[in-house]
Amino acid sequence: MLELQLFLFFLLVCLLILHYLKQLWSIRHYPSGPLLLPGIGGLWRVATGVSHDTLIKLAKQYGNIYTIWAGPLPLVILSGFQAVKEGLINHSEASAERLETPFLRDALKNRGFVFANGHSLKQQRRFGLITLRKLGLGKKGMEQQIEVEAQQLVETLEHAKGQPLDPSLPITNSVCNVISVLAFGQRFSLEDEDFQKLVKAIYVLSKFGATFFQILYDAVPWLMKYLPGPHKKAFSCVEMARSFAKKEIERHKENQTLHEPQDFIDFYLVQMQKAENDPDSAYNDDNLAQCTIDLFAAGTETTATSLKWALLLMVTHQEIQDKVHKEIEDVFGSSRLICYQDRKKLPYISAVIHEIQRFKYIFFYGLARQTTKDVNMCGVHIPKGTIIVPDLRSVLLDSEHWETPEEFNPNHFLDKDGEFVAREEFLAFGAGARACIGEQLARIELFIFFTSLMRAFTFQLPAGVKELRQDPVMGIVTPPQPYKLCAIPQCTI
Template sequence: MALGGALSIFLSLCLLCLLIWIAWERTSKRGKLPPGPTPIPVLGNLLQVRTDNIFQSFLKLQKKYGPVFTVYFGPRPVVILCGHEAMKEALVDQADDFSGRGEMPTIDKNFQGYGLALSNGERWKVLRRFSLGVLRNFGMGKRSIEERIQEEAGYLLEEFHKVKGAPIDPTFYLSRTVSNVICSMVFGKRFDYEDKCFQNLMKMINDSFVEMSKPWAQLYDMFWRIMQYFPGSHNHLYDLLEELKDFITSRVKINEASFDPSNPRDYIDCFLIKMHQDKSDPNTEFNLKNLVLTTLNLFFAGTETVSSTLRYGFLLLTKYPEVEAKVYEEINQVIGTHRIPTVDDRAKMPYTDAVIHEIQRVIDVVPLGVPHNVIRDTHFRGYFLPKGTDVYPLIGSALKDPKYFRYPDTFYPQHFLDEQGRFKKNDAFVAFSSGKRICVGEALSRMELFLYFTSILQRFSLRSLVPPAEINITHRISGFGNIPPIYKLCFMAR
């Protein structure tokens, strides 16, 4: 028995070594990849990458290996791009080569290559072109999107007035108001803030973003082939996204029951029209899966990123009350108190515009960016990236690139102002990514941020429960996304 047991162990070790050797041979034939830390078989570079702060780990490796380097997520090589110049060369100068979507194992099981955000090839091109067209129509021409944002800002101000300056956690106040803007476009309606279903949706979106950003999710991205069979928070994330898909599906059924092709009411109706037109084409991308998952992409992104930016932004303004005071002074001079802000005001308010840009830069909502993939064998900076190589363009490294920002780790609105106090663009400001995969909702997000910030600060001053010097602006969680700390704030009527 003892001899048999020893033989079994020996044969198991031989098999393991063989599997490791095969995996190593496969990775060694993947072209001339950029340099990076030496990976350990099976584990890859797990020892060099902290899953509780993966972005900082990459910045540390950048100092040793330069702005373009390779790390191994288990046996899978991933190329990391750091700084504005490397990102521009890849995503803009070689846009076609880097236009694929890379693996996102934490959510790939939910999407399976469907929907706008995670699709590739012709499917992605068709869905992107269609979605951009619908968004540019400002909700199918019923009302301008600016008016919708102004209306929602008005509802939010009413909610702030109701609490009469009492301290509140602004998280779901902001997510509900921002979400209603995208809801009016994709579902053709807004939801009452007290609607229990709507409140549950906001919680699920918030929880999903948190789960995607936890250390467990970063570990799962590295070892999903094994971890998918074990319990963990990745299963909770899967369930959350499935519930959101179920909600979208229910909205599609509601639209189908009252559908009038001659009078499209929202994004779903426009998609249904295309489905009807292409019903005889077996290869059409206008099918139910793409409808549900692209709508979920728009709903999720249109809710979480802007609301997180506002929430983090108000925390920064309470820490720097002198900045809030200057913004209010500019609001008072340009807009006054007797009319609501408009998008046209932005050109006359360079300081406010600079503050909003600096908030986006400092908080860096998605520091890792969303992974790309090279769609063909690609030569880049003297290296050879075989077709299918995943690439992480670190948006946060561009937003904190010392070549383009004088004080990269400091909240300093002057980064976006020239010597005469006029707004100054900065090429390294890539909060919405860049190249062919740039966020389809960029224009909408910019409009929302300006109108919400100015509408709120026109009517309310911000009061923290602690002195400004004691306000903690450190990320509560930093992974795929930077999650702001939980805090309470008083909105005091002016």
């Protein structure tokens, strides 16, 4: 009996060694990276927590395209402008897919915009881009809606009468309203229980990504399906969000105005009718439900987080805030609403908004992709099916392209005459075949919300507070730590 146990033990050790050697042999196909250890791969290099400094150090050591082995899974990181441009723009088609994990497959079934691939995604994405453009134009376009929301946000902050307040919730509500009108055709009251459940479900899902239980589910989905745990809650949140969207779709079907579609669901229902007899059509209720949820999820926290950083940076950089106020004073005298066209007269503000997005990037790195074929990036071979992670933050902090990358410096986007200059290296919205489809909307929102707030208030630290924390809360999206400021109405200064 003892001999059998020894034999089995010996066999197990041999199998583990063989597995490890096989893995060592297979790394020759991938860019170099931290030494592979049995079981954990290269994760020991980020064992104390993944900070952005660690990723920069790894790029310095192994080059701008390197591999971190997450156990048996190779993650190829593209670091800095040249590598990301090569991966996402020069090899746009080869890097056009998002990664497909068992969790995403089981939860989303290749529906929607963000985590879908192939034919379905191509149809939805093309339709989404055209529809967002249409919704941004016209009399009832999104721009007017944003102006109204910005005015309401100003009024909400005015209620504090210059006393310390946390602007986080009012900002998130305003941005949420913009997307709700765009996707569902209506704002929802904060007391609306179903809407609150939707917001909570999206929050839970955003926190579930890249957690231990998601990794575990992806490793052994056939087992996890039958076990309790946070993955079950994540699935029920997906279901909850989907049923919210489906209810809205039914409401739209009942009141449908085919000749005058007003929101994303209306436009989609028209498209579904047009494609009714097309056997290749991927336009259906399930895809519509997921697309609206994706717009809601991708469009809320992103823009709101940028605005939260914007106010924090104004408070901590008074000299820049003064210049913003001066530009507004010089250009506007009247009290009319601010519109997106006005940005052409406000080059300094345009530069400040871009610099906010660059200096305090809202993603930890970006959204991962997966290669559709073998590809050679900057002379480095990357096999088909490899997960590639474009480190967008490293692009926005790349010392070879930004004069003072670690400094909040709007001059990065100004020429010597003080005119705004767009920069190729500004890849905050990603690039290539899967670039952000909400970029235009986000740009309009950031401009109108920021300029309206700056015209209405001077932002200051509360009495007795010397400084605000500059480090973000870590996650896929990286908002500032909770903070308070005083919004002093401009006319009383």
